[in-house]
Amino acid sequence: MSRLVIQNGTVLTMDDTRNVYFGGHVVLDGDRIAAAGPGAYAGPVQAGDEVIDAAGMVVLPGLIDLHFHTAVGKGYCDHLPLWESLEQFWYPSIRALDAETAYWAAAASYLESIKCGVTTVNDMYRRVPDLGRAASDIGIRAVLSNDVALDEHNLDTLQDNKDAYDTVHGSGEGRIEVRVGIEWLPLASPGLLRDARALADDLGTGIHVHLNESLTEVENSKERFGQRPTEVAYDAGLLGPDCVAAHCVWLSDTEIALMRETGTQISHNPSSNAKLGNGIARVPEMLAAGLNVGLGHDAAECNNSLDMFEVMKFASLIHRAARVDASLFQAPDVLAMATRNGAAALGHDTGQLSVGRKADVILVDTRNVMFTPLADGNADQLHSHLVFAANGSAVDTTIVDGRVLMRGRELLTMNEPEILRQANAGLSRVLSRIGA
Ligand SMILES: [Zn+2]
Numbered sequence: 001m002s003r004l005v006i007q008n009g010t011v012l013t014m015d016d017t018r019n020v021y022f023g024g025h026v027v028l029d030g031d032r033i034a035a036a037g038p039g040a041y042a043g044p045v046q047a048g049d050e051v052i053d054a055a056g057m058v059v060l061p062g063l064i065d066l067h068f069h070t071a072v073g074k075g076y077c078d079h080l081p082l083w084e085s086l087e088q089f090w091y092p093s094i095r096a097l098d099a100e101t102a103y104w105a106a107a108a109s110y111l112e113s114i115k116c117g118v119t120t121v122n123d124m125y126r127r128v129p130d131l132g133r134a135a136s137d138i139g140i141r142a143v144l145s146n147d148v149a150l151d152e153h154n155l156d157t158l159q160d161n162k163d164a165y166d167t168v169h170g171s172g173e174g175r176i177e178v179r180v181g182i183e184w185l186p187l188a189s190p191g192l193l194r195d196a197r198a199l200a201d202d203l204g205t206g207i208h209v210h211l212n213e214s215l216t217e218v219e220n221s222k223e224r225f226g227q228r229p230t231e232v233a234y235d236a237g238l239l240g241p242d243c244v245a246a247h248c249v250w251l252s253d254t255e256i257a258l259m260r261e262t263g264t265q266i267s268h269n270p271s272s273n274a275k276l277g278n279g280i281a282r283v284p285e286m287l288a289a290g291l292n293v294g295l296g297h298d299a300a301e302c303n304n305s306l307d308m309f310e311v312m313k314f315a316s317l318i319h320r321a322a323r324v325d326a327s328l329f330q331a332p333d334v335l336a337m338a339t340r341n342g343a344a345a346l347g348h349d350t351g352q353l354s355v356g357r358k359a360d361v362i363l364v365d366t367r368n369v370m371f372t373p374l375a376d377g378n379a380d381q382l383h384s385h386l387v388f389a390a391n392g393s394a395v396d397t398t399i400v401d402g403r404v405l406m407r408g409r410e411l412l413t414m415n416e417p418e419i420l421r422q423a424n425a426g427l428s429r430v431l432s433r434i435g436a
Contacts, residue, residue, distance in 0.1 A: 003050070004027070005025065006025060006026040006051075006054050006361070006363070007040055007053055007054060009024060009055070009059035010023070010059065011026055011036060011058075011060075013061075014336060014352045014353065015036075015352045015354040016352075021039075022376075025039070026059055026353055027041055028361065030359070031359050031401040036354060036355065052397070056366055058366060058382060058386065061350060061361065062118065062339075062350065063117050063119065063362070064118070064119070064294060064342025064346070064351060065118045065121045066244060066295060066296040067208075067244070067269050068109075068123045068298070069124055069125050069298065069300075069301075070106040070110075070125040071109050071300030071301055072097065072101060072427055074301050076089045078304075082213060082277075095155070095434075096430045097430065101429055104422035104423045106123075110140045111138065111419050112300075114138065114140060114405050114411065115393075116308055116391075117308065117395035118308055119361075120343070120346065120348065121143070122296070123145070124145045126155070128161075128168065132167070132176045135176050136175070137413065139172075139405040140175070141350070142175065142176050143206075143208070144177065144179070145178065148182050148188075149182075150192055158192075162199060165203050169203075173401065178205060179200070179206040180205065181208045182208075184211070185211070185221050185229050185233075186221075206243060208244050209246065212248050212250050213278055215279070218250050230255035243265065244266075244294075245259070247268075247281065249273055249281045251281070251285075256285055259286070259289075259291055268293050268296070269311075270314050271303055272298030272299070275304075283315075283319060284323065284328060294341040295337045308338055309390050312334045313388055315334055331380075331383040335386060339351045340352055360400050364390065365395075365396040366382075366394075368394060370385070371394065396409060
């Protein structure tokens with residue numbers, strides 16, 4: 001595989017010392033980063049190397065969307081709280097999926113992510129082998145899990161999840177992983193959680209679960225199990241460093257301590273939590289307790305955008321507003337949540353531009369009004385613009401495993417108009433099936 005030599009860019013490494021190189025270079029050799037540093041690349045440019053001129057661009061690690069669902073529709077039930085929106089649209093729609101609809105819904109969802117600079121999605125949905133084909137075709141890095149619930153809810157079973165693992169785990173040159181997914185506690189039991197952990201351990205894979213998302217979930221858990229959601233998950237052995245717990249809005253001090261004890265990874269999804277009226281997670285307390293917190297958009301049904309730049313800004317603003325404290329969630333830390341922390345949560349070699357890491361890189365164009373005015377050589381201002389001023393439309397180039405998926409905002413791996421057409425057709429099929 002030939003190399004990509006990215007020159008003349010402002011390189012935001014997000015590495016351990018947070019080096020920023022103005023007029024710097026990044027060299028991608030196959031699926032790994034071979035060099036990153038200040039000034040022009042001094043090594044030999046070899047025959048077959050492709051040189052990307054990143055003048056006017058910020059070069060940074062691809063964003064990690066740590067809690068993601070492929071979406072077949074959006075703009076329905078926008079006024080409903082979580083449980084009602086699940087019952088009225090989400091569950092009926094995901095029970096009505098066929099293979100083709102799932103494939104194109106995933107392709108459209110991954111397309112929006114790629115266009116907004118996301119290189120990894122942690123996607124819990126159904127028909128995982130079809131999602132895997134879409135991820136493989138479009139080129140994004142995808143951690144996939146099923147929507148597993150108790151049988152009476154007519155969603156996925158642990159056997160479905162095992163079959164998905166056997167079918168697509170490791171496909172797409174290793175970019176596709178399959179984990180065990182648990183929908184949420186109201187549709188689960190302690191026994192199901194124990195079996196999910198056993199399956200994950202048996203397969204040597206991780207877990208993705210919605211946990212403590214709404215007050216209705218907490219009340220349901222206390223009524224059915226006599227415990228709060230995290231306590232139930234802890235007792236069932238579900239938690240651990242290989243487990244991503246999404247939302248965690250209503251954690252008690254005890255639950256935060258259980259998360260810390262088990263090293264469980266947290267996906268904070270502030271815009272989804274706000275839109276559904278679920279509340280504001282106690283992230284300042286989680287960070288103070290030493291938890292690793294990444295960011296996710298959740299789903300188009302409840303966001304309704306997949307743009308992680310929007311999620312970054314919202315993550316900062318909502319905590320400042322709620323705590324009346326402008327010092328919270330400063331730009332470099334928010335950017336770390338969307339890159340380094342998300343990568344660490346998934347145990348991935350991504351999320352920073354340093355030698356030996358995976359070649360998941362994005363180029364963000366600063367030659368537009370979102371990044372203007374911009375002083376030369378001011379790293380603080382650049383972080384600020386990325387988090388507070390920009391949106392995903394500033395992303396010019398998205399690279400995963402050293403492969404350019406989007407360049408000049410043009411998708412190179414699939415036919416974009418075809419994806420849009422097919423995703424609309426898929427929605428029509430689902431709507432007619434569910435009688436909406
Ligand atoms: Zn979710």
